[in-house]
Amino acid sequence: MSDTSKIEIRSLRKSFGDNEVLKNINLEVPKGGVVALIGPSGSGKSTLLRCINLLVVPDGGSVRVGDTSFSFGDGARLPDVRTLATFRATTGMVFQHFNLFPHMTTLQNVMEGPVTVRRMAKADAEKLARAQLAKVGLAEKADQYPATLSGGQKQRVAIARALAMEPDVMLFDEATSALDPELVGEVLAVIQQLASEGMTMVIVTHEIAFAREVADRLIFMRDGVVVEEGPSRQVIDHPQEAATRAFLSHFHRAGALPPANATS
Numbered sequence: 477m478s479d480t481s482k483i484e485i486r487s488l489r490k491s492f493g494d495n496e497v498l499k500n501i502n503l504e505v506p507k508g509g510v511v512a513l514i515g516p517s518g519s520g521k522s523t524l525l526r527c528i529n530l531l532v533v534p535d536g537g538s539v540r541v542g543d544t545s546f547s548f549g550d551g552a553r554l555p556d557v558r559t560l561a562t563f564r565a566t567t568g569m570v571f572q573h574f575n576l577f578p579h580m581t582t583l584q585n586v587m588e589g590p591v592t593v594r595r596m597a598k599a600d601a602e603k604l605a606r607a608q609l610a611k612v613g614l615a616e617k618a619d620q621y622p623a624t625l626s627g628g629q630k631q632r633v634a635i636a637r638a639l640a641m642e643p644d645v646m647l648f649d650e651a652t653s654a655l656d657p658e659l660v661g662e663v664l665a666v667i668q669q670l671a672s673e674g675m676t677m678v679i680v681t682h683e684i685a686f687a688r689e690v691a692d693r694l695i696f697m698r699d700g701v702v703v704e705e706g707p708s709r710q711v712i713d714h715p716q717e718a719a720t721r722a723f724l725s726h727f728h729r730a731g732a733l734p735p736a737n738a739t740s
């Protein structure tokens with residue numbers, strides 16, 4: 477086990493009924509590292525991400541985030557509810573759909589976790605929440621309700637809400653896929669800023685050019701296995717496996733990538 481890795485996944489397995497969705501997955505993310513996870517629909521990306529914060533309980537293998545680790549499989553005791561809750565609080569997750577509370581203002585949405593889960597005093601939680609809203613560029617929207625925000629703004633509130641838990645790592649599951657194209661950039665900019673500040677992140681994305689730019693490493697998954705992984709630019713510009721090439725060719729055709737010989 478490496479001293480510097482923030483996330484370490486070993487021999488992870490997960491099935492839903494007969495459907496073996498994750499087959500012996502290994503993944504290590506160093507502190508401050510950014511890993512992009514790409515692959516076709518149904519390849520197991522979301523399930524892997526959900527296993528990292530134990531929203532999905534693996535059938536076998538181990539998961540470690542920071543100093544906390546869990547083993548699964550024969551004879552392993554499942555973590556109790558309280559342990560799970562504490563653990564999840566250290567892994568911020570952002571989904572495709574923002575799931576903000578509609579009856580709460582932006583500020584109240586971001587304060588909710590610190591107050592109810594972290595038992596923070598309201599005044600402190602408010603200060604923290606305002607700081608996180610400022611960070612995602614929404615300080616002036618604190619008193620508005622989610623219904624009055626654009627999709628990009630809602631997603632930035634969702635990111636602020638996750639950050640207000642002061643997580644060790646951030647997990648993004650297609651955080652921009654539900655957005656209108658013109659709103660994607662503002663959310664990617666926030667993710668990019670987090671990367672530059674040294675946040676450890678795993679990002680499931682279809683934004684290949686963004687993954688190439690922001691992620692240190694890229695993992696291409698198919699049918700529950702890691703087919704190829706390496707430095708993101710290397711994998712995207714010079715994929716070694718036929719399956720990776722086939723997957724990436726869709727994006728080349730769509731013009732979403734710089735030419736393969738681009739150097740920066």
Ligand SMILES: Nc1ncnc2c1ncn2[C@@H]1O[C@H](COP(=O)(O)OP(=O)(O)OP(=O)(O)O)[C@@H](O)[C@H]1O
Nearest residue numbers: 492493495497515516517518519520521522523524
């Ligand atoms: N809760 C569940 N119950 C049963 N099957 C599930 C569950 N969650 C996922 N699956 C199945 O696991 C497989 C992998 O799903 P997963 O959502 O991880 O794929 P994905 O790579 O994230 O796909 P997409 O790009 O479409 O989001 C699929 O066959 C899916 O139907």
Ligand SMILES: [Mg+2]
Nearest residue numbers: 521522523649
């Ligand atoms: Mg998914």
